[in-house]
Amino acid sequence: MKAAVLYGPHDLRYTDFETPEINDDEILVRMKATGICGSDLPRVLGNGAHFYPIVLGHEFSGEVAAVGAAVTNVKVGERIVGAPLVPCMKCSDCQQGWYAQCKNYSFIGSRVSGSWAEFVKLPARNGVKLPDGVSFEQGAFFEPATVALHGLVVMGFRGGTDVAIVGCGTIGMLALQFAKILGARRIIALDIDSRKLDLAKKYGASVCINTGAADFKQEIRETTSGRGFEMVVESAGVEFTEKLSLEIAGNKGDVMFIGTPSKPITWAPSEFEHINRKELTVRGS
Structure with missing residues (x-):
């Protein structure tokens, strides 16, 4: 089969690659649409891949x-999307249904080869049938959509609240839309890219704040009447946004970190103290 194969940092080649052979409990899927995740970039451009x-x-x-x-x-011929996390189903976490915390998990496209190819194999239980009327392109958003929704569920999302979405990439934009569906009172989108903020406005943000502006913190204070946000969802995974998320959360607020850092983050005592002084509930997903 043809595939985009990563042979090393900055060495991505479209070439011939061995077609996967399936086991009795697996399926082989012919690709129709596949995405490029932000987490793929450090694998291609840095040393983030597990193997070559x-x-x-x-x-x-x-x-x-x-x-x-x-x-x-x-069955053969059915349209599906794939869940890439492959839990072992045997460890103590799996036995409790905590599949995302599996101690021995595999992951399609990271720990085993993935979908930048004509074919990918996966356990049959990881295949989810694609409803009629949903295109393959839309279906390829299944994984990031579930990441965003799971994050809101884990943080105990409450309707009728003001929610800050910090980082309006794919995950942030999907979290924004789910927050709207789940009844957020207002959704405030924060990003440094005005084009992303324009899109956030289109998809339901009540207020858009450009964090590249000199007075953006004053705009946040005015938007929240100085109280900060009841709920904050961080999806960028960079030092600036992670620290900002704790700073803009209000007293007794909930903060959800979905973004995955690719570089070390150092917290000053005054930055970390937001958790203590405001009695924040901080979760990851």
Whole structure:
């Protein structure tokens, strides 16, 4: 098959690669759409890959091309999306249904080869049928959409609250839309990119604040009448946004860190103290 194969930092080649062979409980999926996640960039441009050569890609949709002998839940020709996290199903966390905390997990497109190829294999239980009327391109957003929604669920999202979305990339934009669906009173989008803020406004942000502006913190104070936000969702995973999220949260506020840092972050005592002084509830997802 053809695939975009990463042979090392800055060494991504479109070339021939071995087509995966499936086991009895697996399916082979012919790719129709696949995304490029922000987490793929440090793997391509830095030293973030677990091994070489590897086919990246974990946001995808396609058609079932083959099924293993023990597979009964999907059929050849069906349209599906894939959940890339592959839990072991045996550890203590898996036994409690905490699959995201599996001690021995694998991950399609990271720990095993992924979807930047003509075909990808996955356990049959990781395939989710794509409803009629949902395109393959839309289906490829299944994984980031579930990341955003899971984050809101984990933080105990409450309707009728003011919510700050810090970072309006893919995850942030999806979290914004889910927050709107779940009944947020106001959604305040924060980003340094005016184009992303324009899109955030289109998809439901009540207020958009450019964090590159000299007076953006004053704008936040005016927007919240000095109280800070009841709920903050951080999705960029960089030092500036992670520190800002604690700073702009109000007393007794909830902060959810979804963004994954690719570089070390150092906290000054005064920055970390926001958690203590404001009695914040801080969670990760």
